[in-house]
Amino acid sequence: MDRPVPTGPAAPDLTILESRVYRGGNIWSYDPSIHLVVDLGVLEAYPTDTLPGFTDRLVELLPRLENHTCSKGVKGGFIERMRTGTWLGHVAEHVALQLQQEAGHDQRRGKTRGVKGRPGVYNVIYGYSDEGVGLAAGQLAVRLVNHLVQEDPELDFAAELELFLTRAERTAFGPSTSAILEEAVSRDIPYIRLNSGSLVQLGQGVHQQRIRATMTSKTGALAVDIAGDKDMTTRLLASAGLPVPKQETVRSADGAAAAARRIGFPVVVKPLDGNHGRGVCLNLTDEQEVRDAFVVAEGESRRGYVIVESLVVGRDYRCLIVGGRMQAIAERVPAHVLGDGVHTVRELVETTNADPRRGVGHEKVLTKIKVDAAAEALVLEQGFGMDDVPPADTMVKLALTGNMSTGGISIDRTFDAHPDNVEIAEEAARVIGLDVAGIDFICPDIASPVRETGGAICEVNAAPGFRMHTHPTVGEPQYIAKPVVDLLFPPGAPSRVPIVAVTGTNGKTTTSRMIAHIMKGLGRQVGMTSTDGIVIDERLVVKADASGPRSARMVLQNPRVDFAVMEVARGGILREGLGYDRNDVAVVTNVAPDHLGMRGINTLEQLADVKAVVVEAVPRDGFAVLNADDALVRRMRRRCSGSVVWFSLAEPGSTVRDFVEDHCRRGGRAVVLDRTERGDMIVIRHGRRSMQLAWTHLLPSTFGGTALFNVANAMAAAGAAFASGAGLHEIRQGLRTFTTSYYLSPGRMNQINVHNVDVIVDYCHNAPGMRVLGEFLERYAAMKAGQHDLGKISRIGVVSTAGDRREEDMHELGAVAAEHFDVVVVREDERLRGRERGFTAEHVAAGVRSRMGEEGVRCRQVEVVLDETAAVRHVMARANPGDIVVLSVDQHAAVMAELESMTKQAQPGTHTQDSVGDPDLDPGALVEEAREAGDSAARDVDSPAPTA
Known part of the structure; x- marks a missing residue:
């Protein structure tokens, strides 16, 4: 049947009514999912084929939607669904998935289903990698759908998308952590993110190991401290006979100048405990340069110490050592641009930074080149200004160090290294004591022995970054996460607890x-x-x-x-x-x-x-x-x-x-x-x-x-x-x-004798539970009667249910209780769950009354005592020796404490100063006792109590 074509919605009002984050298997999916309950409003009458230009505009903004197969099972299937007509809740699902893919989260699972009995309301479910990003994707998807139906002047989608991607970068795992987690998942090792950063637990329970970036549970704190102290690192390496530059530690500009004179120019000045190449000044040839560099290095030093060391000339190599074995080597090239004879240095930097692989900080495989005063000064030293056009193929450096964090690139040299150099790097990691170490080599060529060609170890780094190895700019990527996970979980080692x-x-x-x-x-x-x-x-x-x-x-x-x-x-x-x-x-x-x-x-x-x-x-x-x-x-x-x-x-x-x-x-x-x-x-x-x-x-x-x-x-x-x-x-x-004692099973069929009254404490709170509890009570009372000559045994029950149950469920609970107890006392939980005080108890009591007088129904009296402790005192005061009292509890600890205190008091009926008398003979005394306990709502209902 053809659908009538509406003229168009007056105003789009697709809204999110509810959002949930499922962090494990759920009713919709085996995997973690976001669940949005959305109301299409007037858009329920407008599937996509009735909205002119909607599909084309959406594909123009998110062209990779063409890769979505949807239920068609082929590329472009979702676009076909939109052209033939689908509802906008389904569109929001696919947009939320695509927005996450734009942020680098490969999510493809989703489904949209209508809510039964609520026309225009849909359940939208889709997968996520980071729950914050997943929720933000759903919210932006709904805004975008409304915007495409009728333009929202306050929505700049390009700007909103940029904000979304920035947020995703802030919360996402870095390349190093991601590499380890991907390897762990491939081995069926579960993980739990422990904070908003990179602290992650691999494995479960007793088998767990933790990582923070590339620092692991097996990384020694002392080794990290040593690696962070560049002076101590150099001393230890030198004592092991490993090639290191000459160096001195200073705390003043004058001291730095004096140390440079003793070492001999050119020198390097760097912070004692810095990282990521910050504060490192190279190729200093006179004392004034050293003094100026001291100020820069001191600003990046946490303790104020600065190192002056001899300049080692050569290429910059990072050797990654895991578990004492070399796993990867990368040559690091400082941030630079290549002239083309047409564009200025500034324009070349902008073009380089436009590479989608470059991001801010460590979020992507490459970092954007930062143009600051130091970069401009370095360009000027090379004979260019930022607005000059360098000749074709001329390399213009914008940083002296080859750190990836300053915009450098990496070239894989893993299989080029000379065995002697590999041995030196492995020995350095062992000397410092790091399980995962980054050894920085400066030498003419890593393929030749540094002891012959010259070169030295400049630094040993704890928690080295992996991205230069996993995503080299030139060369083959190295799968270095495998040895790290091997270190934490050797082959055959368990990672899960049953x-x-x-x-x-x-x-x-x-x-x-x-x-x-x-x-x-x-x-x-x-x-x-x-x-x-x-x-x-x-x-x-x-x-x-x-x-x-x-x-x-x-x-x-x-x-x-x-x-x-x-x-x-x-x-x-x-x-x-x-x-x-x-x-x-x-x-x-x-x-x-x-x-x-x-x-x-x-x-x-x-x-x-x-x-x-x-x-x-x-x-x-x-x-x-x-x-x-x-x-x-x-x-x-x-x-x-x-x-x-x-x-x-x-x-x-x-x-x-x-x-x-x-x-x-x-x-x-x-x-x-x-x-x-x-x-x-x-x-x-x-x-x-x-x-x-x-x-x-x-x-x-x-x-x-x-x-x-x-x-x-x-x-x-x-x-x-x-x-x-x-x-x-x-x-x-x-x-x-296994017993139902309070120690092993608190609140579940706990039995206690209070002055020869058999008291059973249980959590029973619904009609099915009351039914099986009542069946037990019939058998138990019969067994007890057969064992003892106690005459007639009365059964007294305190019953209640949670306030958020349906009224018919409350009524049924009372009706079932009436079948098994001579007297039913109805109380209420401390938490009313949205009900007014007395509402739940009244409905349960009404269920009891509805059965009283029927053939085979025991109950002859129902009472209401709202406070739980007062209800306990209430029934215990009226019970006679040999009776059975069943207490359906909410706060079981308070109830058991009250019962224990009663066992230490005088027997009922001995008329001590604190005795309340026998409520069976004086119903008014029962009400007064409950009021004294603090519950003015206690009241005697229906017929007088039978004599037990």
Whole structure:
């Protein structure tokens, strides 16, 4: 059907509604990406084929867009898409990619998808190398699209592009760092940028090495200090019998003149601790020149010392030594221009600087020639002014030193050097003690022995630049990053620590702790992230909700960690993606309704897609440990590049169990539950092998086998540990010694006895979690009643959920709680998450009331005590010996401290001075006690409390 052709938009209003930076795998891509949510506004009605001249103007500004293949798969495919008609969100994606390519970032991945239910709103996703540059590219792309639709007089695209490129140069890695990182990536060595400069961590955890430009973790600080002291360097080299010039260190112009007389003219004056050739004055032939040069050199010296040394005549060579071996040699030619008999010196400099390879500082392979007073004076010494026209082929120098940073060029001489000269350079690096060293030779020809032809070592440089070797102006590039990475990671040396990622709606924290506990038993130094914080080798180092990507990176940066267990939450994946590129094992416990209606996730299927990101991050030699009992989790097997390990509570003969058994018959792995007269046995299956692991009732975390959700968690942990190489005995021992004590599992099924009241503290905060907790409570209460003659046991529950949940989820939580507790007390979290105080509690309480009176529903009373500590005191005051109290907590540390303090107080009912009486008999006393605790919102609701 033909589309009507609009007359044109009144005003372009393409805007960015939201921007996110994914620093790892995410729901859109396996790689780091920028995500823009854009609104086309009126431009939704104007695809590119309805905008006359739009495509041509865009290609004129960014001609390399013709290289974009887009979905056509051929060069020019994107241009064809624009001519036949595509929406402007798609155009912004390609422009953002091309802008990054203009800055030297080779990015080609991108996609644009409409937001469901929001016409004209699109998700624009594209790759990035530097997140600051990537975000700036997206912003400039949107401005440019609007400008091309209707000219914006305030937008000068050429100027904006120049500002964008300048910013990219400032934040980009330099050539030396980039060369090392490219080599590391080619070997599958991960890296983490540690600052905005060139400090980078290669590898993970205990295997990490660091570099700053070309200085490495193995570079000795003392060697760097020696190399920075040119006088000390010369003394050490001379004592080793290596050729060096005569020199003296001075602190005054008079001292410099006197030293020059003793050494003999011509001389060189340079700062003792300078670099990049700054402050170096050559070929000084009288005392006045020396005095003038002293002022220049002193200005570049950090400590005020200046060196006067004999002038060594010859060509300038830089020998790069890595690990004691010569790797590359470059001849450095000072900044100069060649006359053509037509243009002035100034014009020749401008033409030379127009070379796209030249930039500012070290950002590009060559540096622009700087015309300053010193350069003009040098040109004048050669008989020319800046506005004179030198004869054809006449070389006019604009700097005396051959440093690349002053605009010089390099010629590769790696294979021209005489073996004696190579040996001298290698010996110099060993004498100073540098693992990576730049040896500056001045000699007539590097191909002839300097001991015979004359010449000397002028400097030994720590952290030498690589660009003269990797990007020589003349000659073949040398791949010198390889020996540097070999030095840090010898062939066969590991660079990664095993990563186990655990996600799911419920149970992921406990499963993570179980895995960490098992691996700790194997002697591993485990780093773990969870909703409670970051734990390094069983020590809590950061107390916060640490289930996001930043916490994962903190673990991988810790030099003690040799095994990582990451609890991965939905929010972190949606906000920033994963904090790493891949995980060796992914565990998915379940997918249940929670967090729906947030960040565009409205259905269980969408939530499952988010959780599946950790499965997609499994490599071919990795494993995904999946819950076969959950249909949404079962579907994730299709997204796994590695092998699948199933775990299942299903009984033999069921459809799910048959599915798992079929998987094992084909050589797969699984963890299943075999039910016998003696109890339930966890069994690990691998192909035809069947290995009994442990009786569930002997695992402390399962409360005698009654907590089936912890049985499932233990099976998931066993599958992950088995996939990680743990032996059967180590897994068994780990599960047998893992308890739900507050020390090992804070806030997760912690049990404490307070004056014969059985108190269970758990984090349960959603309806699916409450349902399995209630099922456990039924079995546990039955077991307890069978063990003790306590008569009727009352169950009292304190429940709550986060304020950012949907109202129907709050209501459902209360409805489920009503099925399992005689009394439900509703509280609220400290953080209300955008709700008014009392809103969340009222909706949960309404869910409880909706079920009260139904057949099979236990609850006969619901109360609201908003403050958490007050709610704890509230229920403990009304509980009788033998009762079961379940506390769904937010601040578990404060709750456990309160319970511990209660154990030291007098028994309820002894009527000490501080006794509050029995709220079962006096409901008014309960309200008064809650008010005294600071919560005036406490109130008794509905029917009076039943007598327990």
